[in-house]
Amino acid sequence: MKMAIVFGGASYEHEISIVSAITVKGKLESTFDLSFIFCDQDHKFYLIDSSKMKAITFSRGEHKKMGQLFMVNGGFEQRGMFGSKKYEMPILNLIHGGDGEDGTLASMFDFYSIPFIGPRKEAAMLSFDKHYTKWFAASVGVKTLPFEVLHKNDQRQLTTPYPFIIKPARLGSSIGVSIVREAQELDYALDVAFEFDEVVLIEPFISGVKEYNLAGFSARGEITYSIVEEPQKAEFLDFEKKYLDFSRSGSVEHAEVSEALVGQLRESFAKIYLPLFEGAIIRCDFFEIEGEVYLNEVNPIPGSMANYLFDNFSGSVQKLLGALPYKKAIRVNYDYIHSISSAKGK
Amino acid sequence: MKMAIVFGGASYEHEISIVSAITVKGKLESTFDLSFIFCDQDHKFYLIDSSKMKAITFSRGEHKKMGQLFMVNGGFEQRGMFGSKKYEMPILNLIHGGDGEDGTLASMFDFYSIPFIGPRKEAAMLSFDKHYTKWFAASVGVKTLPFEVLHKNDQRQLTTPYPFIIKPARLGSSIGVSIVREAQELDYALDVAFEFDEVVLIEPFISGVKEYNLAGFSARGEITYSIVEEPQKAEFLDFEKKYLDFSRSGSVEHAEVSEALVGQLRESFAKIYLPLFEGAIIRCDFFEIEGEVYLNEVNPIPGSMANYLFDNFSGSVQKLLGALPYKKAIRVNYDYIHSISSAKGK
Numbered sequence: 001m002k003m004a005i006v007f008g009g010a011s012y013e014h015e016i017s018i019v020s021a022i023t024v025k026g027k028l029e030s031t032f033d034l035s036f037i038f039c040d041q042d043h044k045f046y047l048i049d050s051s052k053m054k055a056i057t058f059s060r061g062e063h064k065k066m067g068q069l070f071m072v073n074g075g076f077e078q079r080g081m082f083g084s085k086k087y088e089m090p091i092l093n094l095i096h097g098g099d100g101e102d103g104t105l106a107s108m109f110d111f112y113s114i115p116f117i118g119p120r121k122e123a124a125m126l127s128f129d130k131h132y133t134k135w136f137a138a139s140v141g142v143k144t145l146p147f148e149v150l151h152k153n154d155q156r157q158l159t160t161p162y163p164f165i166i167k168p169a170r171l172g173s174s175i176g177v178s179i180v181r182e183a184q185e186l187d188y189a190l191d192v193a194f195e196f197d198e199v200v201l202i203e204p205f206i207s208g209v210k211e212y213n214l215a216g217f218s219a220r221g222e223i224t225y226s227i228v229e230e231p232q233k234a235e236f237l238d239f240e241k242k243y244l245d246f247s248r249s250g251s252v253e254h255a256e257v258s259e260a261l262v263g264q265l266r267e268s269f270a271k272i273y274l275p276l277f278e279g280a281i282i283r284c285d286f287f288e289i290e291g292e293v294y295l296n297e298v299n300p301i302p303g304s305m306a307n308y309l310f311d312n313f314s315g316s317v318q319k320l321l322g323a324l325p326y327k328k329a330i331r332v333n334y335d336y337i338h339s340i341s342s343a344k345g346k
Numbered sequence: 347m348k349m350a351i352v353f354g355g356a357s358y359e360h361e362i363s364i365v366s367a368i369t370v371k372g373k374l375e376s377t378f379d380l381s382f383i384f385c386d387q388d389h390k391f392y393l394i395d396s397s398k399m400k401a402i403t404f405s406r407g408e409h410k411k412m413g414q415l416f417m418v419n420g421g422f423e424q425r426g427m428f429g430s431k432k433y434e435m436p437i438l439n440l441i442h443g444g445d446g447e448d449g450t451l452a453s454m455f456d457f458y459s460i461p462f463i464g465p466r467k468e469a470a471m472l473s474f475d476k477h478y479t480k481w482f483a484a485s486v487g488v489k490t491l492p493f494e495v496l497h498k499n500d501q502r503q504l505t506t507p508y509p510f511i512i513k514p515a516r517l518g519s520s521i522g523v524s525i526v527r528e529a530q531e532l533d534y535a536l537d538v539a540f541e542f543d544e545v546v547l548i549e550p551f552i553s554g555v556k557e558y559n560l561a562g563f564s565a566r567g568e569i570t571y572s573i574v575e576e577p578q579k580a581e582f583l584d585f586e587k588k589y590l591d592f593s594r595s596g597s598v599e600h601a602e603v604s605e606a607l608v609g610q611l612r613e614s615f616a617k618i619y620l621p622l623f624e625g626a627i628i629r630c631d632f633f634e635i636e637g638e639v640y641l642n643e644v645n646p647i648p649g650s651m652a653n654y655l656f657d658n659f660s661g662s663v664q665k666l667l668g669a670l671p672y673k674k675a676i677r678v679n680y681d682y683i684h685s686i687s688s689a690k691g692k
Contacts, residue, residue, distance in 0.1 A: 014676075015681075043459070055683040103453060111445070332387045335361075337404070
């Protein structure tokens with residue numbers, strides 16, 4: 001089965017996307033005929049030889065010596081002196097953060113009728129901005145923590161009681177996130193967050209809250225759920241820890257949780273997933289507070305595709321590839337123009 | 347001043363986009379050096395000769411004989427036997443509905459660093475879905491009518507009292523919209539709306555409500571407002587009436603409204619516009635109910651760019667072109683990969 005992994009991107013998460021791609025390659029190369037398409041920070045695409053799928057290829061700029069690709073209707077094209085070669089295969093969108101998770105590439109793949117695993121543009125946009133995720137979750141009946149939004153030029157006056165978490169609204173991987181315990185830490189934490197986004201979110205910080213991660217996808221009307229993981233407990237994962245997290249490929253113990261909680265987590269997952277995330281393998285990160293489940297965030301392109309949470313990761317990817325949503329084609333018949341032209345006697 | 351109008355698109359509003367483009371051409375060709383780029387329903391781009399900018403060019407398929415263009419970094423490219431020609435100029439995105447107003451082309455223009463007039467992807471997605479527009483308006487303190495959302499497979503049980511309006515969530519130009527006065531009209535109206543979208547919105551229908559349209563844009567920190575129009579009063583504009591509306595080029599009388607109401611409309615417009623719609627000329631359609639202003643909808647690419655509402659339309663376009671937002675470039679320095687590689691001793 002052919003598939004191309006698209007990774008990189010002009011994003012703060014460019015480097016972890018490379019790590020993710022290398023990890024996923026290791027998990028899938030025995031069952032898939034994989035190609036690797038790197039999107040550099042200037043938005044040029046390169047076809048990377050499988051043997052060159054190492055981090056230093058990119059940090060050293062060696063990808064620039066490899067074949068450049070262009071996105072065209074139906075796939076990617078490599079142009080040569082004597083004609084062009086077309087690469088037509090489904091894509092695994094593995095660009096974390098901007099370009100991949102903000103709906104940009106989804107728009108382009110849809111426009112060019114290139115089938116892909118990943119969130120469609122609307123799903124991407126709603127999960128990329130944590131502020132919109134709150135709206136969306138509320139509309140499907142999934143709880144989230146209360147929040148405040150602050151824009152860069154707003155007065156820095158907050159009503160959330162200390163301690164709280166400050167997050168850039170549109171970044172993943174804990175970049176720019178701080179816990180603020182008292183007023184004197186506030187300005188610095190806001191400055192850090194505003195380095196990365198014009199909009200930040202403020203949420204209560206609940207010490208010792210239980211966290212559970214659940215990944216999954218829907219294919220042909222049936223949801224495949226991963227195991228439930230209780231992620232490693234640091235106060236929150238900073239970027240370097242998360243970075244290493246993107247290279248995870250071992251399998252994980254199912255968290256010691258009650259059947260009832262698994263049921264609640266799955267129910268919340270399904271409400272979020274359907275029908276917005278069709279075509280994507282997502283990981284939802286939840287809190288459990290006093291027996292109730294709260295959505296923390298949706299990762300529509302989770303680190304290393306959350307491969308370590310699935311019993312049969314390659315089988316899961318195959319299953320989803322066989323059931324990707326397609327955009328309904330709109331046919332134009334020019335009825336209105338014909339009727340206007342005939343009314344004008346032309 | 348060079349500018350290319352991009353129009354057409356694989357959208358239910360494909361034909362009205364053609365009409366819009368022809369109208370805008372008439373308004374701008376004396377002050378701009380215009381090019382015309384047609385996006386056909388198969389997502390191929392063609393460079394249209396100015397003399398062929400007539401509706402029948404497209405309904406007869408004559409555009410297929412003209413030069414095909416490809417979107418590449420920095421602009422469009424025409425490929426020939428002996429090399430390629432690059433078209434690098436700012437774009438006026440004049441594709442109504444899908445492709446243009448849903449964020450697809452905005453994503454592509456941003457990805458390829460092509461400057462353009464039109465909503466950025468986030469603005470497009472939030473205004474394209476009327477349901478998200480409600481969330482957004484509430485978050486910036488602008489009122490909208492109460493609403494219900496129904497998905498295609500939901501039970502058809504509503505709580506909104508009759509009469510109400512049913513609208514597909516993601517279409518403009520009144521396509522698929524019905525007024526439902528009694529229970530026996532409901533099923534048919536829902537069937538019509540679900541022809542065009544999986545999600546519909548139900549809103550109370552307020553007979554004789556006052557409607558006001560206001561267009562504008564922001565450039566260099568200053569908002570330019572159009573005049574306020576009280577749109578022609580049909581119960582609501584059906585598609586054919588709206589279609590003719592897209593060819594409007596004459597100027598319009600300023601509605602007979604109080605200074606205070608103009609102030610309220612402008613204040614609501616500014617709340618909606620800033621900072622989400624930077625780079626676009628939008629038209630907001632408002633209701634006035636008991637002295638209060640309600641947002642009905644945002645048209646981020648209004649029919650014929652609402653040229654008829656501006657005293658100096660070409661001057662307005664010039665002003666905006668000189669102040670388009672650019673996406674902040676993200677530079678990748680490979681610090682993490684370097685640090686990991688050195689930790690591994692490679």
